[in-house]
Amino acid sequence: MLYIDVMSRTPVYEQICDQIKKLVSVGLLKEGEQLPSVRSLSIELSVNPNTIQKAYGELDAMGIVTSVPGKGCFVMPGTKEKLCAHARRRLSELTELASELMAAGVSREEIIEAAMAAGSEKETADDNNN
Amino acid sequence: MLYIDVMSRTPVYEQICDQIKKLVSVGLLKEGEQLPSVRSLSIELSVNPNTIQKAYGELDAMGIVTSVPGKGCFVMPGTKEKLCAHARRRLSELTELASELMAAGVSREEIIEAAMAAGSEKETADDNNN
DNA sequence: GAAACTGTACTAACACACATAGTACAGTTA
């Protein structure tokens, strides 16, 4: 379900956070659904339980999940909308990246084309979504 | 000429590399032009000379600049084209980011709009460019 | 109640990258 890139510069706990958020966005992880336990996921990913705990703690602090001692970690209701709103705020990153590439000499047409290329693989997940 | 964001997660030496590359792309740093010396730039940016040296070393390894002992550090000819080609290869990053945002629920229209917003500030630098 | 699970909270230690400090050497320019 999750994959860790040990070569990446981004910390493992952050990779886990990002992937879980993505799974919720896409709908592969439903709201209210229970996440794998700290220990089981640590074994599955071959990382330290503390690393998983840190990831879950971050998600909890963000309001993405809620951790219930003795029971487990669950996706918070309303998370999907929250993630969508957050993604919309990240549109500025896209503009910034596009500006950077244009400053380097890439044409506006190439930029638009690259942006339009996105979502061609969206339909796959979209079936289980709406 | 250069600015260091101490709060950023990206290392100082990398910030310097990125900014110099950007200056060359935009044309504020001409090919063949001499870069500030390791020591003077270290004073200007209030960072250690070793940090500047590391940045210049990286740029040298990338073929962006060439360091001549006793003389200085100079922008390599052909760098602008090289940077443009590299930026073109980075178009996939833009597609990836756009896909990520779309997966979170952002509409294609918003994506395109954000991409089109890029370059509105380009004209400023473009005057001294071509 | 006992066992097995759940999250949580610690401390200690290690590794790595980044940055600083300081010194020294060799080449270039004036």
Add this chain to the structure above:
DNA sequence: TAACTGTACTATGTGTGTTAGTACAGTTTC
């Protein structure tokens, strides 16, 4: 010769990420 240039090196400090190990409390199941 003096003042600049890049380069090389060691030592040190710091912060972050990760691992290791232990312990405790709540929940579930039998």
